[in-house]
Amino acid sequence: MPVKKKRKSSGAAAADDTGLKKCKLGRSQASAKVISGEEHFSSKKCLAWFYEYAGPDEVVGPEGMEKFCEDIGVEPENIIMLVLAWKLEAESMGFFTKEEWLKGMTSLQCDCTEKLQSKFDFLRSQLNDISSFKNIYRYAFDFARQSKYRVMNKDQWYNVLEFSRTVHADLSNYDEDGAWPVLLDEFVEWQKVRQAS
Numbered sequence: 375m376p377v378k379k380k381r382k383s384s385g386a387a388a389a390d391d392t393g394l395k396k397c398k399l400g401r402s403q404a405s406a407k408v409i410s411g412e413e414h415f416s417s418k419k420c421l422a423w424f425y426e427y428a429g430p431d432e433v434v435g436p437e438g439m440e441k442f443c444e445d446i447g448v449e450p451e452n453i454i455m456l457v458l459a460w461k462l463e464a465e466s467m468g469f470f471t472k473e474e475w476l477k478g479m480t481s482l483q484c485d486c487t488e489k490l491q492s493k494f495d496f497l498r499s500q501l502n503d504i505s506s507f508k509n510i511y512r513y514a515f516d517f518a519r520q521s522k523y524r525v526m527n528k529d530q531w532y533n534v535l536e537f538s539r540t541v542h543a544d545l546s547n548y549d550e551d552g553a554w555p556v557l558l559d560e561f562v563e564w565q566k567v568r569q570a571s
Contacts, residue, residue: 417476420485424475434470445487448494457497458490460513467517511535530555544569 427438434442443450450468462478464470470478484490500506515531526534533555541548548562 415480415483416485417480420476420479421472423479423486424470424472428472432472434475436468439468439470446490453501454494454497456514456517457500457510459517460500460510461497467520508535526557530557533558 424434427434427442429435429438439450443452443455448454458478459467459470461482462470462474464474464478479485479490482490482493484493500510511531515528518526518531537554537558545562545565550559550562554562
């Protein structure tokens, strides 16, 4: 009778002790890949993380947002918060619903503070991608519309973006006869007076 090989239980325990888990990559793959437990996204952990900041109405509101910003190490007015709100598809400024949180954080694969902090460079890089930047800029306009102080309409908002991308900082290539809105003509006039003094 052949001798049965003993399972090495110490190896499995060692894998658990070091935080390593086996994760199947797909149905067609017979082999499993060892990944760090820290790299694996957990919906359950993400939901628990959400409840650290959410109120009884299951929404992260101003108080929760303040604590959230403190925990991730950014000021609420930091551009990262705008990009994060865009990624979470938040409908209201300063608020994250449970659905927004779960959908957005799942897409980012973030279920804890450290994972989100590790995505800061990625979130900032979205501002350097022309397509993403335009989408974030439009998203910011929708946020600004929620404010009681509305000074620009949508066309003016988009014209400011175009102006910032095409006109040099010293205004040397500004065309006074161009089709810029009066708002930008007035800005250029004000800026030239300021530069002259």
